[in-house]
Amino acid sequence: MSRSIRPVLWTFGTLAVGGLVFWLVLALNIPYRSTASPETAPATTSGTTPGPPLMSAPPADMSAWVTDIRLGPDDHSAVLRVDLPACAVEPHTQITEAADRIGAGVLFQPGNGPDCKQVPTDFPMKTAASIGKRPVIVNAGDAWGLTSTDWKKCDKILGCEPPTDHCDAAWVAQAEFSAEAEYPGTTRACDQNWLIHDLQRHSGQAPTRVVYRWAGNGWMSVASAKGGGCGEILAAEPAFPTHLCQNLTPSS
Numbered sequence: 001m002s003r004s005i006r007p008v009l010w011t012f013g014t015l016a017v018g019g020l021v022f023w024l025v026l027a028l029n030i031p032y033r034s035t036a037s038p039e040t041a042p043a044t045t046s047g048t049t050p051g052p053p054l055m056s057a058p059p060a061d062m063s064a065w066v067t068d069i070r071l072g073p074d075d076h077s078a079v080l081r082v083d084l085p086a087c088a089v090e091p092h093t094q095i096t097e098a099a100d101r102i103g104a105g106v107l108f109q110p111g112n113g114p115d116c117k118q119v120p121t122d123f124p125m126k127t128a129a130s131i132g133k134r135p136v137i138v139n140a141g142d143a144w145g146l147t148s149t150d151w152k153k154c155d156k157i158l159g160c161e162p163p164t165d166h167c168d169a170a171w172v173a174q175a176e177f178s179a180e181a182e183y184p185g186t187t188r189a190c191d192q193n194w195l196i197h198d199l200q201r202h203s204g205q206a207p208t209r210v211v212y213r214w215a216g217n218g219w220m221s222v223a224s225a226k227g228g229g230c231g232e233i234l235a236a237e238p239a240f241p242t243h244l245c246q247n248l249t250p251s252s
Helices: 005-028 169-178 231-236
Strands: 065-071 077-085 089-097 102-109 118-126 136-138 142-146 151-153 183-190 194-200 208-214 219-225
Touching (some): 065 102, 077 102, 102 118, 169 183, 169 194
Antiparallel strands (some): 065 077, 077 118, 142 151, 183 194, 194 208
């Protein structure tokens, strides 16, 4: 075979083999991977989009100081007298009711007027249920009670209805509170007009015997004694009844 024929036969054979391989790929359905250009991420812009402007919160409500409570036209009503700044904005009453108490107050927004002095102002209040014996709580802790004739500020110890018995523990506790006693003392004798009570003012100190006379709205101290019996007491208060002190031993 001549040299010129051999290259032709070699080329023909190569093409034939390549065609056979391509036919087999198609016949066997062999997948092949195509090379695709990489996807590009969308461009991002620097910086942030400005949001809506922030709205400033309104100033907090303030409470006017309640100085008095007066009778209203019916058993669901009362009148709050408060010290209110003359430049107060939108003053209004706020009432909260419970089975055993009523919370009441006057709220307002602070103003900016040039003349903002305190002015006594009345605000009617109305309750859903009859006020009855429920105390009205104002100024975050002051209790007022309705009597047969008017409203009265309640004592922090005695409450809105003080006991009728002057020897009641509540009246004695009021006397101890006035004397700044740190611990409960011991009552030695008591009737509706006179009281002998050994005060325990401070821990570690001996009790102090104090004699009280009823003063209409509580006990008023009139004498003190270190020993027993009536001698020291009668020297300071001759009107004191001896049957309350004659058998007393010294305080201990």
